[in-house]
Amino acid sequence: MAKKKIGDYISEWMAEFGPENGYELSRCEFVKEAGTWYLRVYVDRLTEDGYGWMTSDDCEIVSRYLSDRLDEADPISQNYYLEVSSPGLDRPLISDKDFARFAGSRVEIKLYEAMNGKKHLEGELIGLKDGIVTIKDDNNNELSLPREKAAKINLAVVF
Numbered sequence: 001m002a003k004k005k006i007g008d009y010i011s012e013w014m015a016e017f018g019p020e021n022g023y024e025l026s027r028c029e030f031v032k033e034a035g036t037w038y039l040r041v042y043v044d045r046l047t048e049d050g051y052g053w054m055t056s057d058d059c060e061i062v063s064r065y066l067s068d069r070l071d072e073a074d075p076i077s078q079n080y081y082l083e084v085s086s087p088g089l090d091r092p093l094i095s096d097k098d099f100a101r102f103a104g105s106r107v108e109i110k111l112y113e114a115m116n117g118k119k120h121l122e123g124e125l126i127g128l129k130d131g132i133v134t135i136k137d138d139n140n141n142e143l144s145l146p147r148e149k150a151a152k153i154n155l156a157v158v159f
Contacts, residue, residue, distance in 0.1 A: 006030045006075055010041055013069045014062075022046045023062055026087040027094055030080070037080035041066060042087040051101075054086035093153045099128035106156040107135060111149055121145075122156060 007028050014025035026042040043062050045052040063084040070082065093099055093107065102125055109121040121143060123135035133153065134144045147153075 004075065006039065009069075009073060009075050010039075010066065013066065014041075014043070017062075017065050018043075019046070021061070021065075023058070024051075026091065026098075030076075037076075037078055038083055039070075039076070039080050040083045040085070042085060042091075044087065059084045059086070089157045090154045093125075093155070096128060099125065099133070102155060103127045106158055108152075108154050108156045109133070109135070109145075109150050110152045111145075112151050113149065115143075115145060115149070 007030070010028045011025060014023065018024050022045060024044045024046050026044050028039065028041045030037065030039050032038075041062065043054060043058070045054045045058055063082060066084065067082055070076065090108075091098075093102060105125055107123065107125045111119045111121065113119070115121070121135065121137070123137040123143065126134040126136055126142065128134075128147065131147050132144050133147050133150060134142055136142055
């Protein structure tokens with residue numbers, strides 16, 4: 001039987017803990033940087049009206065819960081740091097749910113290869129359908145591209 005990936009554990013535990021405590025897992029990553037391993041867990045705060053701001057207290061609550069679960073299950077053999085945070089204002093759009101939730105928001109798209117001479121696109125997210133991301137640029141033109149052509153798709157930070 002294949003060993004579970006750490007992301008599967010985090011997803012499972014957050015599915016149990018999150019809804020009843022007002023949290024939703026955005027994503028997690030287990031990465032090695034400069035010789036040190038980090039388990040980063042990005043969490044959204046759920047409210048009656050949808051989503052709210054994550055506070056440092058919220059991060060601490062989720063961190064303590066996950067730390068206890070990780071200690072119990074002991075799925076990671078090497079030393080690592082657990083970091084829990086908000087996905088941020090410039091959060092990446094990863095899941096289909098992200099694209100639905102943030103339709104109408106301004107996004108920045110970085111491409112692997114230039115499209116119409118540009119490797120960076122920006123505009124209002126219309127949505128994702130059948131693997132095609134569609135945005136409306138500043139000239140009100142709709143641009144569509146296969147999702148796999150995008151290196152990164154993030155919410156744009158607009159001040």
